[in-house]
């Protein structure tokens with residue numbers, strides 16, 4: 001289990017995370033819900049060790065080191081980390097080389113998973129936004145992570161890519177890969193996760209299991225916050 005204990009984060013003097021406590025069990029999928037600026041991306045960055053909190057503790061699963069934790073982790077952020085003048089295959093080969101040995105079969109496997117195998121020799125620049133996002137997901141999955149962080153992976157995707165991504169997440173969930181999913185589409189996030197966490201102004205203000213009965217009270221709270229913020 002990955003655990004955050006009393007995490008505080010300041011960015012340019014702004015307190016963006018306040019006393020965050022979160023437990024993420026192996027294989028668990030968590031929907032992270034909140035209005036713009038609630039601190040969702042910042043929380044993912046802390047979990048991904050991309051930013052260091054000002055105080056608090058990160059307890060890695062089985063007391064792993066940071067380095068070992070990173071090996072278990074896949075990160076999909078909106079900036080896609082892709083080289084647009086290379087082909088999909090070349091992009092994945094580049095990342096694989098960076099982190100270990102080239103394994104062509106694994107590259108083909110993830111390309112098939114994201115349904116890009118047939119266009120793997122095409123330059124990424126020619127891809128649609130959805131295809132680029134799917135390639136970005138393939139990149140994150142290359143090393144077969146046990147934990148996955150997904151920041152708005154559905155954002156701006158065409159319906160075909162959305163469907164592919166949704167099925168991939170359902171498959172991962174069945175396989176026991178845990179993920180934290182930040183999504184504006186709360187209904188879809190609810191459907192794809194075991195548990196939901198609601199953030200507001202840098203704090204976790206509610207948590208609940210993603211059951212059918214649990215959805216409306218949780219979402220009501222979320223909508224109230226969004227309304228409060230925009231009024």
Ligand SMILES: Nc1ncnc2c1ncn2[C@@H]1O[C@H](COP(=O)(O)OP(=O)(O)OP(=O)(O)O)[C@@H](O)[C@H]1O
Nearest residue numbers: 011012014016034035036037038039040041042043
């Ligand atoms: N590098 C930074 N410097 C200063 N403030 C920052 C920085 N990064 C984030 N913030 C601020 O921290 C708060 C939380 O931002 P964060 O991106 O984590 O929210 P979010 O919930 O992911 O929002 P969104 O849905 O808009 O992406 C915001 O008020 C944001 O302006």
